[in-house]
Amino acid sequence: MTTSTSTTLQPIPGNSLTRFLSDGWVTTWRNLMKIIRVPEILLFSLIQPVMFVLLFTYVFGAAIDIPGDGYTSFLMAGIFAQTVVFGSTYSGSAMAQDLKDGIIDRFRTLPMSGAAVLVGRTNGDLVINTLSMLVMMGTGLLVGWRVNSSPLEFLAGVGLLLLFSYAFSWVMAFLGMSVKSPEIINNASFLVLFPLTFISNAFVPSENLPTPLRVFAEWNPVSALVQSARELFGNVPPGTIVGEAWPAQNPIATVLIGVSVLLVIFVPLCIRKFATISR
Amino acid sequence: MSFIEAIDLVKTYSPKGSPQVRALDGLNLEVQQGSVTALLGPNGAGKTTTVKVLTTLIQPDSGSAFIDGVNVVAEPQAIRRMIGASGQYAAVDQNLTGFENLLMVGKLYHLGTRVARQRATELIELFDLVEAQNRTVKGYSGGMRRRIDLAGALVIRPPVLFLDEPTTGLDPRSRLGLWEVIERLVADGTTVLLTTQYLEEADRLANSISVIDNGQVIAQGTADELKASIGGLRVAVTLVDESQSENARTLLTRFGSGEQAILTGRTLVVPVQDGPHALAAIVSAAAEEGIGLHDAGMRRPTLDDVFLQLTGRSAQTDEAETESAA
Numbered sequence: 001m002t003t004s005t006s007t008t009l010q011p012i013p014g015n016s017l018t019r020f021l022s023d024g025w026v027t028t029w030r031n032l033m034k035i036i037r038v039p040e041i042l043l044f045s046l047i048q049p050v051m052f053v054l055l056f057t058y059v060f061g062a063a064i065d066i067p068g069d070g071y072t073s074f075l076m077a078g079i080f081a082q083t084v085v086f087g088s089t090y091s092g093s094a095m096a097q098d099l100k101d102g103i104i105d106r107f108r109t110l111p112m113s114g115a116a117v118l119v120g121r122t123n124g125d126l127v128i129n130t131l132s133m134l135v136m137m138g139t140g141l142l143v144g145w146r147v148n149s150s151p152l153e154f155l156a157g158v159g160l161l162l163l164f165s166y167a168f169s170w171v172m173a174f175l176g177m178s179v180k181s182p183e184i185i186n187n188a189s190f191l192v193l194f195p196l197t198f199i200s201n202a203f204v205p206s207e208n209l210p211t212p213l214r215v216f217a218e219w220n221p222v223s224a225l226v227q228s229a230r231e232l233f234g235n236v237p238p239g240t241i242v243g244e245a246w247p248a249q250n251p252i253a254t255v256l257i258g259v260s261v262l263l264v265i266f267v268p269l270c271i272r273k274f275a276t277i278s279r
Numbered sequence: 280m281s282f283i284e285a286i287d288l289v290k291t292y293s294p295k296g297s298p299q300v301r302a303l304d305g306l307n308l309e310v311q312q313g314s315v316t317a318l319l320g321p322n323g324a325g326k327t328t329t330v331k332v333l334t335t336l337i338q339p340d341s342g343s344a345f346i347d348g349v350n351v352v353a354e355p356q357a358i359r360r361m362i363g364a365s366g367q368y369a370a371v372d373q374n375l376t377g378f379e380n381l382l383m384v385g386k387l388y389h390l391g392t393r394v395a396r397q398r399a400t401e402l403i404e405l406f407d408l409v410e411a412q413n414r415t416v417k418g419y420s421g422g423m424r425r426r427i428d429l430a431g432a433l434v435i436r437p438p439v440l441f442l443d444e445p446t447t448g449l450d451p452r453s454r455l456g457l458w459e460v461i462e463r464l465v466a467d468g469t470t471v472l473l474t475t476q477y478l479e480e481a482d483r484l485a486n487s488i489s490v491i492d493n494g495q496v497i498a499q500g501t502a503d504e505l506k507a508s509i510g511g512l513r514v515a516v517t518l519v520d521e522s523q524s525e526n527a528r529t530l531l532t533r534f535g536s537g538e539q540a541i542l543t544g545r546t547l548v549v550p551v552q553d554g555p556h557a558l559a560a561i562v563s564a565a566a567e568e569g570i571g572l573h574d575a576g577m578r579r580p581t582l583d584d585v586f587l588q589l590t591g592r593s594a595q596t597d598e599a600e601t602e603s604a605a
Contacts, residue, residue: 012391022386105366
């Protein structure tokens with residue numbers, strides 16, 4: 001048998017950190033290759049936010065009167081938030097699919113870092129979300145959206161949106177490993193994410209909502225994310241009434257605390273789950 | 280100590296809404312270095328669960344397992360450096376090319392990019408996938424996927440190879456091709472533990488067979504030893520009329536060496552002492568009692584007879600049922 005050729009098949013020297021980084025890069029590469037080989041995924045994840053920007057601008061924009069720069073400027077932060085939150089669901093369905101395909105079983109019989117598989121997965125989402133953001137920004141600028149803040153604030157806003165989606169990817173990855181089929185993840189996450197993004201200040205000012213919804217919107221972490229992005233992009237309409245709830249008063253702190261809490265809970269949960277799952 | 284040793288493995292599952300399943304019920308197994316051992320049994324016997332425990336995919340509820348003295352449960356990462364595993368469903372990334380799949384596995388074994396590339400090239404040649412190497416696996420045939428998956432299990436030339444139903448679902452030609460690859464590996468000294476529902480596969484590849492049923496090993500030995508253990512010649516008859524099977528069974532048992540004749544379909548088989556004599560006696564007695572026979576003959580025991588004798592069921596029938604149910 002030709003396996004008797006002279007290649008030595010010993011692991012190259014490395015410590016657990018370099019191994020982790022290398023494994024994380026290999027699995028990230030794998031997920032990026034998927035984006036390249038199945039361009040439909042990227043295409044649809046780009047078309048949808050563009051469609052939302054255009055639909056909301058021209059359908060609701062005519063009916064909703066926002067002081068200052070108008071509805072488009074108000075809307076953009078909301079669309080960004082909605083898109084990155086939905087973008088995180090890829091991690092869920094992809095983990096469920098990998099489990100079903102048995103590729104997770106393959107990874108788990110290799111002497112690699114299990115956490116790296118999850119890092120690679122969530123990194124893949126981050127790339128898709130970043131690309132979506134760029135395309136949305138382009139579309140937004142075409143339909144009249146303007147950033148009225150310093151470049152630093154702008155970058156902080158973008159960073160906050162991506163950070164939030166990254167934390168959400170870990171939640172979704174955990175759910176993806178907990179369900180029996182990839183389809184469940186898509187359907188279930190829509191049930192949760194639609195109310196979460198719509199009962200918020202993303203598309204309409206929340207001060208006019210009926211009281212129970214208004215309270216929900218004020219405490220909703222998505223509202224905090226949207227409000228943070230509006231502040232950092234300089235898109236807060238003049239005369240906005242900020243709710244009395246602490247998250248509404250301190251949106252950026254709320255997002256940072258929320259992200260930390262999600263990561264602290266779900267990163268270890270995911271790693272523990274991964275170490276025992278098998279098809 | 281044997282090269283692979285499983286001691287009293289127990290694993291239970293509790294599927295929702297159904298009673299608890301004891302997938303492994305005190306399973307003991309020994310595999311000698313350089314041997315090919317087949318775990319032979321029907322679906323649900325515990326074959327795959329055994330392989331999953333030994334390849335660190337699941338933890339047993341109790342019991343222990345060792346490969347070359349390394350504790351499978353306590354030191355999974357050390358085990359992963361010595362094993363290759365290839366499963367029933369080819370565990371490959373559909374969106375990567377064949378070459379990229381092998382390269383990825385090599386990198387995840389930390390061989391370094393240069394060696395991982397070299398090794399991927401070697402394996403692509405070995406498995407006759409040179410022309411397909413730059414196409415995504417999505418377009419591969421079932422047999423090609425199975426080969427790339429097996430190649431993935433061989434990246435570090437592991438001393439131990441686990442093959443979980445390596446040829447299930449393959450057409451006869453691909454099956455033969457895969458058997459040849461496995462035979463070459465064995466000639467290289469790799470220890471192989473494979474699971475199969477195919478008696479023919481166990482007979483051809485394995486030099487040791489563990490018959491497994493209800494989560495336990497119920498017999499172990501070479502194919503010849505197992506056949507010898509259930510006695511000598513068999514008389515087998517095929518009935519014209521299935522409704523006469525009970526009378527025919529009584530008749531065959533009367534002339535057999537003591538054990539009940541076993542009926543599968545319209546065929547009855549009974550172990551006998553003196554073959555030619557028993558055959559003649561059975562044929563004439565059947566004629567007297569008016570039991571119509573399509574054919575009657577003597578044969579040496581097959582692995583299927585072993586299976587029938589040990590479990591009261593045919594391994595093949597179980598498989599056919601499962602396939603039609605799926």
